[in-house]
Amino acid sequence: MSDVRAKMEGLKADWDSCKSQDDRKHSLISDLFTHIDYLSSELSDAKLELRDKKDVIKLTRDRLEEREMEVKALQIEKARLDFACVVIDGDSMPFKDELVKLGVEGGKRTASLLKQAVQEELTSSTPTAAHHVQVHVRVYANVAGLAKTYNEMDVLSEATFDDFVRGFNMGDRLCDYIDAGNGKECADVKVNAYFQFCLANIHCQRILFGGTTDNGYARLLGPHAEDHAVRGRITLLEGPPFARELADIKDKFRTVPFDNVFRSHKLVNGKRGVSFYTTRPATPPVDYASAAAKVPSTPSPSSAAQRGSSPPSVLAPSGVLRNRRGQRVDPPLRYSQQDFQNLRALQLCNSFHLLGKCYYHDTFGECQHNHKEKLSTVQKAALRAVARQTPCMSGLSCSDPDCLHGHRCPRDLSGCVTSRCRFPPELHDVDATPVR
Structure with missing residues (x-):
């Protein structure tokens, strides 16, 4: 009797073991299906999100292309x-x-x-x-x-x-x-x-x-x-x-x-x-409006006298030297190179210092160049040489005895490169021998 009971208990233990394994299998399979359902749901959501993003990207791309076309059209316009x-x-x-x-x-x-x-x-x-x-x-x-x-x-x-x-x-x-x-x-x-x-x-x-x-x-x-x-x-x-x-x-x-x-x-x-x-x-x-109102008028002799200036009219041409061809000749000057360089750097008013008058000061009430320096006779010769560095606009036909500008290139004798010179070609190789 005891053998039968022992066998029955052994069978029951085996059954319980098998049943436990079946329960574990069932639980595992259930868990697997639950996880599959979760992943399927996640995949479905991901697909929907991806489709939405694709739609947004396509919309954005379409709008970008439209804007690019608009920009290109505006650039063309x-x-x-x-x-x-x-x-x-x-x-x-x-x-x-x-x-x-x-x-x-x-x-x-x-x-x-x-x-x-x-x-x-x-x-x-x-x-x-x-x-x-x-x-x-x-x-x-x-x-x-x-x-x-x-x-x-x-x-x-x-x-x-x-x-x-x-x-x-x-x-x-x-x-x-x-x-x-x-x-x-x-x-x-x-x-x-x-x-x-x-x-x-x-x-x-x-x-x-x-x-x-x-x-x-x-x-x-x-x-x-x-x-x-x-x-x-x-x-x-x-x-x-x-x-x-x-x-x-x-x-x-x-x-x-x-x-x-x-x-x-x-x-x-x-x-x-x-x-x-x-x-x-x-x-x-x-x-x-204010510029248009400043129409120049001819000054009366009294107003000119009050300003202490004289009109820039040409005086008798007796003070102008000319060569045998009737071309203007600038008389030679004696000055030191040191004075020349020093005065050139001072930005002096040539007209004021050499002629005793200044068109800008007399006309506009001010001059951007220096009137304050006191020059000796030798320095004035150097300043006249500085003034002659600028070509005269009237050229060789100039008959103004007060003209301070150059009527011949000052570098003519030292090998001037005419093509790069501020003096025009006609003011080079000028006969500088005066006849009157």
């Missing part, structure tokens, strides 16, 4: 409106005499030559943009004053100059020769305003500026001389020699010569002994 402006002070930068003399046809030819020269400059400096950039040309000048000067110089009649201006305006739809009025600073104010307008205009790719003989434009250009991004848009046109303050900063900018368009020297009225365009000292900014 902007490029279509891009322009280069040429702003010229016509009083400071006169066109070549041979063009102006042709009247209407000369004006048309000048507009064409100027735009051609500008286009060549744009092609050489910005070849990728030059083909679609329009060129706008504005010339501001005292038209009546210029016409009178040309007439008094016996270059051409006032009517011919009027024809030239009309031809320039007819020559190209984007070329304008504008009469700024006959106030002293009317053209300056117009030039300044148009320059600032172009500089602030996002469509303006380049500004070609012509106003070499006016120190006042140093205040316009100076603030941009150290700004690489801005000065890269500005090109200075070469014509008559740069005024002193402009010469100091011109190397900061790109400069180009348009020799076939502009005069290389200022207009000088031989009958009055002065250039049509006079470089003024620094003055406070003015608006156009």
